[in-house]
Amino acid sequence: MADSPAHGEIDLAVSTVIFALRPGRDGGAPTLWIPLVRRIRDPYVGRWALPGGRLQAAESLAEASRRHLKDTIDLEPKYLEQLYAFGDPERSPGDRVVSIVYWALVHAEQADRVTEGENVRWFMADELPELAFDHNVIVDYALWRLRNKVEYSRIAHALLGETFTLSQLRGVHEAILRKPLDPANFRRQIEATGALVATTAVVTGGRHRPPRLYRYNDAIDMADNGPLGPRAT
Amino acid sequence: MADSPAHGEIDLAVSTVIFALRPGRDGGAPTLWIPLVRRIRDPYVGRWALPGGRLQAAESLAEASRRHLKDTIDLEPKYLEQLYAFGDPERSPGDRVVSIVYWALVHAEQADRVTEGENVRWFMADELPELAFDHNVIVDYALWRLRNKVEYSRIAHALLGETFTLSQLRGVHEAILRKPLDPANFRRQIEATGALVATTAVVTGGRHRPPRLYRYNDAIDMADNGPLGPRAT
Numbered sequence: 506m507a508d509s510p511a512h513g514e515i516d517l518a519v520s521t522v523i524f525a526l527r528p529g530r531d532g533g534a535p536t537l538w539i540p541l542v543r544r545i546r547d548p549y550v551g552r553w554a555l556p557g558g559r560l561q562a563a564e565s566l567a568e569a570s571r572r573h574l575k576d577t578i579d580l581e582p583k584y585l586e587q588l589y590a591f592g593d594p595e596r597s598p599g600d601r602v603v604s605i606v607y608w609a610l611v612h613a614e615q616a617d618r619v620t621e622g623e624n625v626r627w628f629m630a631d632e633l634p635e636l637a638f639d640h641n642v643i644v645d646y647a648l649w650r651l652r653n654k655v656e657y658s659r660i661a662h663a664l665l666g667e668t669f670t671l672s673q674l675r676g677v678h679e680a681i682l683r684k685p686l687d688p689a690n691f692r693r694q695i696e697a698t699g700a701l702v703a704t705t706a707v708v709t710g711g712r713h714r715p716p717r718l719y720r721y722n723d724a725i726d727m728a729d730n731g732p733l734g735p736r737a738t
Numbered sequence: 739m740a741d742s743p744a745h746g747e748i749d750l751a752v753s754t755v756i757f758a759l760r761p762g763r764d765g766g767a768p769t770l771w772i773p774l775v776r777r778i779r780d781p782y783v784g785r786w787a788l789p790g791g792r793l794q795a796a797e798s799l800a801e802a803s804r805r806h807l808k809d810t811i812d813l814e815p816k817y818l819e820q821l822y823a824f825g826d827p828e829r830s831p832g833d834r835v836v837s838i839v840y841w842a843l844v845h846a847e848q849a850d851r852v853t854e855g856e857n858v859r860w861f862m863a864d865e866l867p868e869l870a871f872d873h874n875v876i877v878d879y880a881l882w883r884l885r886n887k888v889e890y891s892r893i894a895h896a897l898l899g900e901t902f903t904l905s906q907l908r909g910v911h912e913a914i915l916r917k918p919l920d921p922a923n924f925r926r927q928i929e930a931t932g933a934l935v936a937t938t939a940v941v942t943g944g945r946h947r948p949p950r951l952y953r954y955n956d957a958i959d960m961a962d963n964g965p966l967g968p969r970a971t
Contacts, residue, residue, distance in 0.1 A: 514795050515750050517836060562747050562834050566825035589966075590823045590838045592799035601795050603750060605823045605836070642965065649964035731882035732875065733822075 516600055519569040520557025520640075521607045522588065522647040523580065524630065525616035526664045526680055535680045537630040537651075539644065540619055542577050548598045549637035553628070555644075557604065570607040578619050582609035584663035586730075588647055596639045604638075608647050610663035655681045668704055668718040671695065749835045752802040753790025753873075755880040756815065756842045757863065758849035759897045759913055768913045769862055770884075771849065772877065774869070775810050776857040781831045782870035786861070788877075790837065803840040811852050815842035817896035819963075821880055829872045837871075841880050843896035888914045901937055901951040904928065 522539060529536040541553040556577040560569045567585060574580045585607055592603040621627065628634070630648055633641060655661055661677040662669075675691045695701055702722050707715040755772060762769040774786040789810040793802045800818060807813045818840055825836040854860065861867070863881055866874060888894055894910040895902075908924045928934055933955050940948040 515793055517748050517750060560748055560825070560836070563827055565827060566823060566836070587822060589820060590799060592793070592838070594796055594798060603793070603799070603838070605825070605838075645965040646963075653964070730879075731886070732878040 514601065516602045517560050518557055518602055518604045519560050519566055519573065519607065520555040520604050520643070521570045521574055521585075521609055522555055522644055523574070523578075523582065523609045523611060524647075524651065524664070525611045525613060525627075526677055527613055527616055527627070530629070535676055537648070537680060538616065538627045539630050539633075540578050540580070540616075540625060540627050541633075541636070543624040543626075544637050545624065552637040553626070553634055554637040555606070555640050557606075560605075566605050567607065570609075574609070578625050580609075580611060580615065580619060582611045582615070584610040584660065588650065589643075591639060591643060593639065604643075606643055606647070608650070610660060612664065612666055614666065652681055662721045668706065668720045670708060670716040670718060672716060674719070747834065749833055750793050751790055751835055751837045752793050752799055752806065752840065753788040753837050753876070754803045754807055754818075754840045754842055755788055755821065755877055756807070756811075756813065756844060757880075757884065757897070758844045758846060758860075759910055760846055760849055760860070763862070768909055770864070770881070770913060771860045772863050772866075773811050773813070773849075773852055773858060773860050774866075776859075777870050778857065785870040786859070786867055787870040788839070788873050790839075793838075799838050800840065803842075807842070811858050813842075813844060813848065813852060815844045815848070817843040817893065821883065822876075824872060824876060826872065835871075837876075839876055839880075841883070843893060845897065845899055847899065885914055895954045901939065901953045903941060903949040903951060905949060907952070 524537050524539055526535045527538045528534075540556070542556050544550050544552050544554050557570070557573050560566065561572075564572065566587065570585060571581065574582065586609075588606045588608045590603060590605045594601060596602065596604075616627070619625065619627070630644065633644060635641065636644070651660075655678060661674060661681065664677050665673060671692055672688070674695065675686055675688060678691070679686055700722050701719045704718045704720055706718045708718065709715065757770050757772055759768045760771045761767075773789070775789050777783050777785050777787050790803075790806050793799065794805075797805065799820065803818060804814065807815065819842075821839045821841045823836060823838045827834060829835065829837075849860070852858065852860070863877065866877060868874065869877070884893075888911060894907060894914065897910050898906060904925055905921070907928065908919055908921060911924070912919055934952045935955050937951045937953055939951045941951065942948065
């Protein structure tokens, strides 16, 4: 009855959607990009897919996500959160595979350090090719969650460096929401949350009124898992 | 690499946390209750646990949740949503079991139809005994998510009947948040969301100003899964 599972009939994978904010094509406005890996075996050999793979017996779900990211694209994200478990019976041809999907947010500098090659490449999140399995659906769902979540939480920070200007933070919100935001309203709303701390530093470069740099209050976790705490990621 | 899982080493279960709003002990203010089933085999024989069990090869995750609820406590919830996948390597003694957990909200009338017995019983969500596996952690997490979510979504409706007074709706919010809410502020906030529709009916019973009955706008899904749509539940 309760918690007595089928043994060996259903396979379990862990995959991860990674978002970074990078300049658009031809140096355009910043937009969301995700790295994909090319499959080197069937099913879907040659197709692009989310990095991921098997869960090992001794590791947690989040540890499996981190291990696959390290092994396939050498990324160690600070922000990692469980997204959703995808278990449609038809999602993997020939096998029954349930994929537990995580999502990660990384800074542009981290993203720049990923070495692209024949089997690893960054794609604009809104312009993906046809991916392996149901991975297009998974990315659509991750984008939807990201766009909802940025409105009531402070995850945009995970896409920026340690310090940033209010204008840079607004740029992140604009890229995620795909719409311009009024600078004065944005400043008021962000300041009302109390989550930002003004540093004593400003952006250098000889401007008359150089913009101030802010950081987030480190006392607040970026990925808020409530009673699960940091152990969940 | 991507999506190639371990075969047969890790077991997969689906369990469900069901919330209903029922009178507190000795007829007190409404509070959250959950039904549990007593385990009839090891591990944790005799302990109370969330209803659940194995995922069958041909069913989706949500179908497995619904099947276990029907079989163990004869409940068919309208509101069912995926909560989280729990995969700590130590969460089940002797085996590696990953549990994908759903949560359901049911009306008091539905809850009243569950037949309690030696192996099925309702418990107040804040006063649970020590449960099997990590099920206390799972319920704590579900309560935390419910308390967060009621503030920015309209799931409280799932705990009420088709029509309800504003006072009844406020009672649901108060029970979930465990704090009194100002009636006038609550009315303003709820009306501002535009999700409520006033019916032409009022509560009968001969009062001078009988309260009006409301219903939710059916065009909006209670469990909003975005691009996954209703297929996710």
